[in-house]
Amino acid sequence: MNTTVIQKSENIWYKLANYFLRNYQCLIEDPRLFLMRKCARFEIVRDWATMLLKRPTQSREISQENASVLGKLDVDAIAATIETDSCYQGLQLPSYAVQELLNFANSTVGYINREAKRPFRYKGTEQVGADLPENARVCSYMSNGQLSSTMKKLEKDPGILAIAAKFLGAQPVHMGSEISWSFPVPAENHVQQREAAQVFHYDLDDYRFIKFFFYLTDVDMSSGPHAYIRGTHKGKKLLHQLIGTRCADINDEKIVEFYGDRNVVNVCGKAGFGFVEDPLCFHRGTQPTQKPRLMVQIEYAINDYGNIHEALGY
Numbered sequence: 362m363n364t365t366v367i368q369k370s371e372n373i374w375y376k377l378a379n380y381f382l383r384n385y386q387c388l389i390e391d392p393r394l395f396l397m398r399k400c401a402r403f404e405i406v407r408d409w410a411t412m413l414l415k416r417p418t419q420s421r422e423i424s425q426e427n428a429s430v431l432g433k434l435d436v437d438a439i440a441a442t443i444e445t446d447s448c449y450q451g452l453q454l455p456s457y458a459v460q461e462l463l464n465f466a467n468s469t470v471g472y473i474n475r476e477a478k479r480p481f482r483y484k485g486t487e488q489v490g491a492d493l494p495e496n497a498r499v500c501s502y503m504s505n506g507q508l509s510s511t512m513k514k515l516e517k518d519p520g521i522l523a524i525a526a527k528f529l530g531a532q533p534v535h536m537g538s539e540i541s542w543s544f545p546v547p548a549e550n551h552v553q554q555r556e557a558a559q560v561f562h563y564d565l566d567d568y569r570f571i572k573f574f575f576y577l578t579d580v581d582m583s584s585g586p587h588a589y590i591r592g593t594h595k596g597k598k599l600l601h602q603l604i605g606t607r608c609a610d611i612n613d614e615k616i617v618e619f620y621g622d623r624n625v626v627n628v629c630g631k632a633g634f635g636f637v638e639d640p641l642c643f644h645r646g647t648q649p650t651q652k653p654r655l656m657v658q659i660e661y662a663i664n665d666y667g668n669i670h671e672a673l674g675y
């Protein structure tokens with residue numbers, strides 16, 4: 362056996378051991394989360410679980426006293442669009458909220474590639490390539506995002522909660538939020554692309570969950586638009602249901618070839634533009650090629666698994 366073959370087989374064993382260890386830890390620490398992660402990948406299980414877990418919820422009022430920062434919203438139409446297209450585009454943050462979040466980002470410590478050991482304060486003026494730390498593809502504010510009062514208001518916004526409740530058919534449980542930069546720094550390999558969520562994948566955070574996105578910088582095709590494949594929250598190929606989040610290991614070209622190029626939607630918009638997605642559809646953050654992108658994400662689900670991303674070690 363030559364050295365390359367030995368290294369490859371050692372690598373496979375290491376990956377397998379790591380996979381089983383993480384699964385075992387998850388099973389011991391939170392069997393409910395473990396069960397969901399194993400079963401929610403199957404559409405039929407999700408449908409049954411959602412039906413059983415749905416709790417009657419009154420439609421949430423958006424009124425003058427309980428106004429949304431997003432203005433007037435047709436909650437039913439938005440939820441119906443997500444149900445058919447995987448995503449609704451057309452939310453809009455007011456410019457004062459965008460400015461508050463930008464000021465927050467420019468004055469708060471974030472973390473390069475979401476690594477706690479790499480704190481970095483990005484002011485938005487640094488030259489990519491010259492002033493950024495090495496291999497800085499992402500800078501996430503991680504839990505520091507909770508220091509933003511605007512972010513906290515958004516998480517409790519009556520309009521956002523009304524859309525989430527309508528789509529989930531249950532009281533929305535806040536799963537997490539993130540403010541993060543994506544920089545025009547190419548990933549060196551597929552693993553780095555996957556870590557930056559820049560390959561087509563789908564999330565498995567609950568039997569039913571929903572994510573809101575708002576751009577805080579203008580986003581065009583050169584600044585890493587979010588992309589999704591319309592309609593793929595349902596009717597996935599059986600193999601793609603079986604391997605779950607491991608779909609991120611499949612080449613994007615193969616995913617697109619199967620679900621159709623015409624269904625790939627790149628979401629572009631000015632600062633403040635927002636959209637809301639069923640993250641069970643195939644989606645990715647495109648790699649920016651020229652300009653950095655700052656974006657907010659807020660996620661809700663029907664069950665509370667605590668800090669799911671921390672529990673699963675990613």
Ligand SMILES: [Fe+2]
Binds near residue numbers: 562564640644
């Ligand atoms: Fe994702």
